[in-house]
Amino acid sequence: MKLLPFRLMTIALCLAVSTSTGCAQSTQKPVAESDAPKLKLERPDKVVKTDAQWRAELTDIEYNVTRQKGTEPAFSGKLLEVKDAGTFTCKCCDLPLFDASTKFKSGTGWPSFYKPIDEKAVLNVPDNSYGWSRTENVCSRCGAHLGHVFNDGPAPTGLRYCMNSVSLKFVPKGETKTDDEGGKP
Numbered sequence: 001m002k003l004l005p006f007r008l009m010t011i012a013l014c015l016a017v018s019t020s021t022g023c024a025q026s027t028q029k030p031v032a033e034s035d036a037p038k039l040k041l042e043r044p045d046k047v048v049k050t051d052a053q054w055r056a057e058l059t060d061i062e063y064n065v066t067r068q069k070g071t072e073p074a075f076s077g078k079l080l081e082v083k084d085a086g087t088f089t090c091k092c093c094d095l096p097l098f099d100a101s102t103k104f105k106s107g108t109g110w111p112s113f114y115k116p117i118d119e120k121a122v123l124n125v126p127d128n129s130y131g132w133s134r135t136e137n138v139c140s141r142c143g144a145h146l147g148h149v150f151n152d153g154p155a156p157t158g159l160r161y162c163m164n165s166v167s168l169k170f171v172p173k174g175e176t177k178t179d180d181e182g183g184k185p
Contacts, residue, residue: 047093047142058092062166066092066144069129069136074109077165085173087117091166093142097121098161100173104153106160111168113161114153122161124149137161 041048049057054067064070079088088098088111098113106112116122120140127136127148137146146167153160 041140041143043141045141049142054092059166062091065164065166066146069145072110072164072166076109077111079111079165079168079170080109082111082170084170086175087171087173088113088163088168089171090139090142090144090146091169092144093139094169095121095139095141097139097146097168098163100170106153106162108160108162110147110162111165112153113163114155114157114159116161122146137163139167 051067055063058066061070061072065072082100082103084100086100087096088100088103089096096117098115099117102113102115104112104114123138123140125136125138127134134148134150137149138144139146144167145164147161147163150160150162151158
């Protein structure tokens with residue numbers, strides 16, 4: 001139970017940041033292109049699109065979160081309560097990221113996983129925004145912002161990959177078509 005106060009502190013900080021930056025209304029100030037770290041996606045199958053292409057393909061909140069490093073409001077994501085067997089893929093490029101069997105209820109308000117399907121699928125990037133040192137997670141194929149990873153997760157890894165629902169798609173076990181959660185085709 002030593003983690004409970006930390007989790008409560010994390011929730012309070014996330015809510016404070018969300019409120020102070022306007023994320024709760026999906027109006028977070030965009031990250032300037034020069035402020036964003038230059039990701040070196042080393043995959044042969046990397047996905048590169050123009051800003052206009054991403055804007056045309058994504059809803060406003062999906063664009064804000066995945067391309068501008070925004071955050072959806074806590075407890076608002078459609079994938080938070082998904083308990084079915086399947087795979088969570090990148091919203092922007094369909095790269096498989098997390099198996100549903102690694103999802104757990106963290107109480108933070110965002111879908112949480114204790115490990116990715118393949119460690120090469122999720123890149124860790126230092127994030128020192130808002131005066132807080134964290135580790136951001138991005139998709140290794142397209143660079144989409146997914147969320148952050150913390151060291152307060154369950155065994156066997158002790159990690160909590162805290163993801164934004166709008167950064168993910170859910171593919172139920174046995175299906176190949178993804179559930180777009182209402183996004184643009």
